[in-house]
């Protein structure tokens with residue numbers, strides 16, 4: 001039975017990443033569902049953006065998160081409109097679920113109850129002169145105001161000056177509240193400190209340092225992790241029982257299996273026997289950090305590596321790096337920068353006339369399509385056999401290549417013209433000297449292959465970072481800042497796999513590498529032509545004329561033959577499309593029919609076009625953009641990046657580890 005997929009949205013980097021760890025731990029603890037982590041950094045302005053990206057993926061059964069209330073408030077209408085159920089384990093703002101028609105379920109009691117508990121605890125401890133302050137954040141200000149209104153606005157309790165107070169309540173986010181408290185201690189305040197629940201995270205005591213004596217913090221009863229765990233357990237139970245359940249049916253199931261009851265609006269029904277909040281001394285560990293528990297330390301605020309680009313190359317890089325245990329962020333597919341992968345022909349073989357590309361193609365072939373090919377894997381691979389047609393000039397290199405393939409265990413041979421004619425009578429090969437024949441070659445489905453690698457990266461903990469990258473800022477030391485459309489993230493290294501989009505990102509130095517012949521974009525176009533049944537035909541790359549083609553086994557054009565012809569469309573903007581004009585199809589037909597004579601009369605069905613980044617010598621840039629840089633390039637594929645991506649990713653990962661060291 002296929003497993004369901006759920007989006008988990010929270011702060012997986014940035015100052016609030018300590019909270020994201022709770023969600024990561026929840027995801028790791030509950031099997032049976034694919035949990036994809038999406039980073040909103042706990043920033044409200046990013047949350048809606050992430051929600052739109054999550055919805056655009058159209059593959060999630062539900063969402064767990066957003067972690068913080070302001071982010072949740074911005075994102076919830078987006079999920080409601082898409083009919084996606086949302087589980088909110090830790091968002092505590094009052095009236096968050098109003099107008100959502102029960103499409104979200106909240107696990108925790110709200111801030112009003114928290115402040116009542118906090119105030120009662122302070123009064124019980126004898127603090128009748130209670131001062132209130134906040135960390136300057138919107139969230140902190142809202143809590144402080146709410147607490148003041150609970151105190152009836154009386155100056156004795158609601159004074160903002162703390163010189164006469166015996167206790168100070170600091171409302172806000174954990175990093176901001178720690179700063180405020182440290183400042184107050186430095187200014188001489190030695191009374192009790194009370195903090196709101198965002199501070200109920202292990203890291204807070206470290207941030208507070210010497211100021212942590214005589215400090216108290218509000219937390220969800222039993223700790224926040226218990227609520228997170230319950231939400232994950234509930235989602236996993238509902239989705240594993242019936243993986244196809246969606247929308248209202250899923251919401252009903254969630255309500256049934258949860259360990260608590262909800263109002264029709266989705267709020268948790270309070271337990272009259274135990275308040276939902278408790279106030280605990282700060283010395284006691286509040287939330288067990290998963291990394292501490294595991295005895296390892298990591299800087300969760302910064303990615304080890306951010307992979308820019310969600311095409312087949314970026315996806316493969318993210319997958320390899322995540323499998324090697326690095327903390328990987330990977331950008332989401334961007335509609336504004338369509339990937340070459342989306343339009344790629346997907347032709348696959350181990351032979352390439354260029355020795356370096358051949359090494360990559362051969363290794364990729366063995367990694368991804370199997371030394372013998374033939375298995376229909378999640379890449380959509382079809383073994384059709386592959387021919388590379390050769391002219392006189394190509395023969396010597398082909399002989400070397402076939403020897404290399406054979407030595408590596410990939411079946412390959414040279415077919416000379418007589419043999420070629422008898423085995424492939426439909427091909428006109430009078431100008432062909434020989435061909436490299438790989439019975440295990442064929443074609444795959446590039447978007448499926450890229451998706452598969454991204455999914456595997458997610459399964460190994462890679463986090464999705466939404467938004468287009470505008471700029472990379474690299475200093476001599478310290479992490480790199482990656483400026484996104486919304487805010488930015490930090491990483492110790494960057495893999496630049498943005499295809500033709502690289503040139504639009506500021507701060508890269510691709511052109512500096514190739515001053516004399518800067519890489520250029522070029523359009524690639526192909527058309528589908530009707531055939532009675534092309535399914536027995538091989539995949540072909542023709543080094544004599546430049547045309548190329550393959551059969552097509554599935555979908556609307558099943559049975560048709562896909563045929564491309566190079567054209568001189570240089571320096572075009574990145575992009576692609578599912579249309580080809582009749583004139584463009586005739587341009588392809590004109591030359592292709594000299595190789596496939598039946599094409600002269602075949603009906604043109606439709607076509608596609610995309611753009612790839614071409615280098616002077618046809619070889620990609622794979623390594624630091626300049627010596628010493630921690631921006632590692634994986635770009636400049638010159639129309640051959642699909643069949644080489646699996647091995648290229650291994651190389652890039654090795655380069656990343658070198659620069660990190």
Ligand SMILES: Cc1cc2nc3c(=O)[nH]c(=O)nc-3n(C[C@H](O)[C@H](O)[C@H](O)COP(=O)(O)OP(=O)(O)OC[C@H]3O[C@@H](n4cnc5c(N)ncnc54)[C@H](O)[C@@H]3O)c2cc1C
Nearest residue numbers: 310311313340341344345347469499501610637641642643
């Ligand atoms: C029509 C066509 C047919 C092809 N046929 C074949 C073939 O048969 N065999 C073969 O081996 N190769 C083929 N290729 C080449 C191959 O498809 C490409 O080389 C390969 O897909 C490149 O993958 P990539 O991941 O590097 O880049 P892309 O697939 O272009 O992906 C780039 C990614 O970067 C993202 N991006 C761009 N700018 C930004 C930004 N500012 N911020 C964040 N993200 C950004 C994009 O959204 C995208 O996700 C073909 C290419 C085309 C266009």
